[in-house]
Amino acid sequence: MSFDKLESMERGGGILGQILRDLKTKTTVGMTTKNLDDMTRRLCLKYGVKPSFLGYQNYPAAICVSINDEVVHGIPNERQLVNGDIISLDLGVYFQGYHTDAAITFSLGEVPLQTKRLLEITKEALMIGINEAIVGNTIGDIGFAIQNYTEKNGFNVVRSLVGHSISKNIHEDPLIPNFGQRGSGQLIKEGMTLAIEPMVTMGEYDVYQDDDGWTYKTSDGSIAAHFEHTIYVTDKKPLILTK
Ligand code: MF3
Numbered sequence: 001m002s003f004d005k006l007e008s009m010e011r012g013g014g015i016l017g018q019i020l021r022d023l024k025t026k027t028t029v030g031m032t033t034k035n036l037d038d039m040t041r042r043l044c045l046k047y048g049v050k051p052s053f054l055g056y057q058n059y060p061a062a063i064c065v066s067i068n069d070e071v072v073h074g075i076p077n078e079r080q081l082v083n084g085d086i087i088s089l090d091l092g093v094y095f096q097g098y099h100t101d102a103a104i105t106f107s108l109g110e111v112p113l114q115t116k117r118l119l120e121i122t123k124e125a126l127m128i129g130i131n132e133a134i135v136g137n138t139i140g141d142i143g144f145a146i147q148n149y150t151e152k153n154g155f156n157v158v159r160s161l162v163g164h165s166i167s168k169n170i171h172e173d174p175l176i177p178n179f180g181q182r183g184s185g186q187l188i189k190e191g192m193t194l195a196i197e198p199m200v201t202m203g204e205y206d207v208y209q210d211d212d213g214w215t216y217k218t219s220d221g222s223i224a225a226h227f228e229h230t231i232y233v234t235d236k237k238p239l240i241l242t243k
């Protein structure tokens with residue numbers, strides 16, 4: 001049986017958005033990132049979706065949880081969340097033959113104003129990038145808009161990690177950098193499904209991979225934020241599938 005791409009990704013993406021909301025609501029001081037992974041696995045079962053990341057290139061968990069200077073791909077472990085932590089949750093789900101991918105970042109308890117700004121600017125940078133995903137634009141227009149907005153607001157975008165196309169596979173071409181030149185790269189076409197995911201740092205944009213083989217951290221130890229949606233390109237405004 002074959003499913004309609006848009007319908008399946010809308011349904012899978014809707015569930016993904018709901019799971020991220022559930023997880024955010026239930027995140028509290030003292031719980032471990034492993035607790036979040038356990039909750040994710042339960043929620044995926046409850047909603048009838050498969051966690052896309054589990055087993056992908058031997059990734060050992062259902063979700064990526066990245067805290068403070070960790071940018072992305074944090075593996076859930078026994079680390080306990082504390083007041084003031086900046087928590088990024090990145091989740092992919094597989095439903096009716098298609099993947100969707102999304103990420104949110106939020107803070108636990110009170111954080112400095114500049115931290116709140118980092119989260120707001122990153123979220124807004126994602127929306128500004130999404131608005132560029134229209135027929136007639138190129139992939140480079142997305143990255144240009146994200147970089148321009150982020151840097152204007154005093155933050156930096158990570159270069160060595162990028163967004164990607166997504167449908168039957170979690171990572172497909174074309175890739176979607178969060179930086180670049182207006183008009184560069186492939187033309188954007190109707191029906192493309194893109195995972196746009198700015199990773200923004202408070203300090204320099206350089207990152208390195210931790211000894212665990214997965215977690216990316218900022219080289220200068222500054223905090224980072226990550227927001228991601230999977231979208232569907234139409235002849236008008238793009239549809240956000242992971243609301
Ligand atoms: N959302 C991540 C990305 O697009 C996927 C994580 S890869 C995994 O890069 F292996 F951790 F699952």
Ligand code: CO
Binds near residue numbers: 102197
């Ligand atoms: Co992604």
